[in-house]
Amino acid sequence: MATDPATVTATFRFYEELNDFLPRAQRGRDCVCACARAATVKHMIEALGVPHTEVELILVNGESCGFERLLQDGDRVSVYPQFEAFDVTPLLRVRAEPLRATRFVADAHLGGLAHLLRLTGFDTLYDNHYADSEIEAIAMREGRIVLTRDRELLKRRGVTHGCYVRAIKATPQLREIFARLDLARSARPFSLCLDCNAPLRAIDKTEVDGRAPPGVLARQARFVTCDCCQRVFWEGSHWRHMRDLVDELVPAGRL
Template sequence: MVTATFRFYEELNDFLARERRRREFSCRCARMATTKHMIEALGVPHTEVELVLLNGESVGFDTLLRDGDRVAVFPKFEALDITPLLRVRERALRETRFIADAHLGGLAHLLRMTGFDTLYDNGFRDEEIERIAGAQGRIVLTRDLELLKRRGVTHGCYVHALRSAQQLREVFDRLDLARGARPFTRCLECNTPLREIDKSLVESALPARVRERYQRFSTCDTCRRVFWEGSHWQRMRAMVDELLAQAQG
């Protein structure tokens, strides 16, 4: 057995036992334990970790621990580019795309509303989410710690909030999404990018009041739904504007 000293930073402490939060603590490790093994054994999914410093040097998840090692573990950095130090995964994701598990349908809907490519199917099993996330470079959103600990999941985010609106604010804050938001550019049902369509092409299918009041329309080429800036759109617009103002302020 070897003994190493650990210190976790910021929101990673939420995954630790209370007596280990926001302080250094020593822990006995198996002789061939890696940084990844011990980080997850202590309760922190590897997908939540962006940087591991071993005795002050950036290392990967497969580094073996030795007696007396000091391990500092950091979450994702929103305001600082640590690409030169990145060792825990092959690369950072340059395109922000998500896949949400079965319990986060409301969050998936709201992320689509803000323009983010978000896959969701309440029939997805954990192994399917793992496979799709790896193949398509997607960030896994879940409240299931075991899903985030799967070897094939390299980018993930544990969602703490319970209500979808609070979940959206949490993900926006943690992943600094405001700059990439493109509200109302994606179908809320199909996740397909929307395109503008001339009113004359859809006019015959519109309710009479909509024909009279609205001139701008968009459509989804997958489900063929037609969208306009009605009262529901206005309520969503207000929600998005408040969210972006909070993120930028």
């Protein structure tokens, strides 16, 4: 029992990759914590270092609950990550429903990932001058998933959907996000401009004159353009390199 009347004692256990956010000594084991009497489950989860956006299911004393449940003395709290392997359909997930559209906003450290997500057809906002407050506001206003390597950004109240990106380089980051969010089924490769995030559209070869090198016009038959930046794109060597990555991520027959 808690000896301080202003606190209660609860035991927390985090599962799978949520342990990455904990000090090494607390990973994979029960953690007994003193909590303020008015503390919510969400408050304590984040106080222990785990962003709420990484959590899919919470069990308190074996029963599923939401983030706003007040902790009681003696509670045992089990916290599970997104897309855990076992079937949690009968239980209460902490989010009522997924976002209607899979759209992203990436922080200043994920410019390469933002370009690769656009490559695979996912609307992704990125500006290396975005402040955390701007990213939070965009996510709230437009219903976007926040991508970041800053766990404090994911703890902001207005961020309801987000992913902490573990990989360091852009291509492994893309593989990680595709696997975590099961993006292959909704990918639309080569449909967005990598620079502008605007839709690409096909144009006739006659419209390309003066906008591509003469050798390209002689060798290529298919062209697309971005109406925002006016650039013209074709299936050159860089496209073939990108296509190899797309073919790795998106099953054959999906395109």
